[in-house]
Amino acid sequence: MIRTLQFLVVVLLCGLAWAQQQALMDYLERRLLAIEDRISLWHEQTSRYASELRELKQQMVAQLEGLDKNKEALRSELDSVGARVDRVEREMDYLETQNSAQPCVDVDDKLVEQQVTVVKERNKAKYAKLTDCSDMIASIKGMKILKRVGGTKGMWTKDMGSSSSGKLYIFNSTGENTLYEFSSVRDFTSSQGTSGATTVQLPSAWGGMGHAVYNNHLYYMKDGEDRQLMKFDLQKSMVVDSAVFPAKDPLPVYTLNPDTYVDLAADEEGLWAIYATKETENHISLAKVDPKTLAIEQMWDTPCLRENAEAAFVVCGTVYVVYNSKLPSRSRIQCVFDVSDMVTNDDAPAVFFPKRYGTHSSLKYSPLEQLLYAWDDGYQILYKLQMKKKLEV
Structure with missing residues (x-):
């Protein structure tokens, strides 16, 4: 169980x-x-x-x-x-x-006649030429871009009065007092930036881009409201003379480069000053400067307007004013004034610069080489000029 x-x-x-x-x-x-x-x-x-x-x-x-x-x-x-x-x-x-367009601006013929009459009355003394130079610009023969050193504003030049000096001078910007000296153009183009250059310290800052190097001396406008013209010996590195530029109520000579009140230029005849004042009613004036004493030898009122002007230079006693637009386009020589009355706007050909980067901040003529040393948006450019003889009028 x-x-x-x-x-x-x-x-x-x-x-x-x-x-x-x-x-x-x-x-x-x-x-x-x-x-x-x-x-x-x-x-x-x-x-x-x-x-x-x-x-x-x-x-x-x-x-x-x-x-x-x-x-x-x-x-x-x-x-x-x-x-x-x-x-x-x-x-x-x-x-x-x-x-070619009418130079400068469209103005009533009577006003032009009155203006020419006023200019002739104020400058009855005939200009005494120092040389037999009778060249005028016919065209821009060539263009060469060397390099880019510096900013939008600046100037570069050689000694325009000395055939023995091949030195090159770089002025970067405005309101500075240090310039760069190269022994030759070749040394400048082969250098990295401004390396290898000799620095020259000025006792005061420069104003604008209107300097000139002439016979081993630098002529520049001192930065400030007194508009003092300085003469600096580049060999002795010292100021040897100065003078107040005799322009009452000065204005920027070029509306597209408002930092420049006096643009110093050198040509076959010597040293010149391009400037503007309120008295001339927005027209550009020209003065012959004694490079030894800085005295003003003679002054002229030109028919060239400041409006849309970017730069100017002098060749054989004839000032060529270069115009552009506020939005940079093609620079062109649109107004000329000859102190010896051998060239008029009607005689001058329409000269256009090759298309570039912006607006020229400076144009410096070399009478020994017949070249223009141009500064355009930091680029250093050479323009080769084609010349022809002036016609007697």
Whole structure:
């Protein structure tokens, strides 16, 4: 009896164990099926995402190809527009050369006659020429960009009165008192910036960009309201003379370069000063300066306006005023004045400078080389001048 009970207990326990095992197996099977469903769902979603990414990639590739085509088409159009602009510019240069605009401004003929009469009355004394120079500018023969040193405003020049000196002088900006001296143009072009140059310290800062180097002396306007003309010996490194420039109520001589009140220039005849005052009604004036004593020998009122003028220079006693626009375009010589009355605006040809970077801050004429030393937006440029003889009037 006891054994029978034990057997039954064993059978019951085995049945319970099998039932539990079966339930566990059923649970595990359901979990595996759920996992398989999730894996299947993941595969389906991954496949769909991969398909969408491929479609997106194809769309992006197509759009990029379209953008490349549009870019090439736009570039082609821009090249075409640039070519047309260059052609129009050449045609305008040709037309301006063939039919030059009226110099300076349109003024009533009676006013012009009155102005000329006033100028002649104020300068009855005939100018006594020091040389037999009778050249005038015919055209710009060539242009050479040497390098870029400095900022927008500046000036560079050689000694315009000494044939033995090949030294070059760099004046960067205005309101400074340190200039750079190079032994030659070649040394300047081969140098890195201003390295290798001899620095010259002036006892006072200069104002504007109207300096001149003449016969081993630097002539410059002292920075300040007193408008003092300084004469500095470059060999002895000392100021040897100074004088107050006799201009009442001075104005900037060029409206496009308002820092320059007196522009000193040298030519075959000697030293000149280009300036402006309120008395001359916005016209530019010219004075002959004695380089030894700084005395003003003679003064003239010119018909050339300050408005839109950027620079000027003197060749054989004739001042050439260069004009531009507030938005820099093409510089051109648009007004001339000859102290010996041998050249008039009607005689002077229309001279246009090659297209450059901005506006000339200074133009310095070298009578020994017949070159213009130009400063344009920090670039040092040489212009070769083509000359012809003046005509007697």
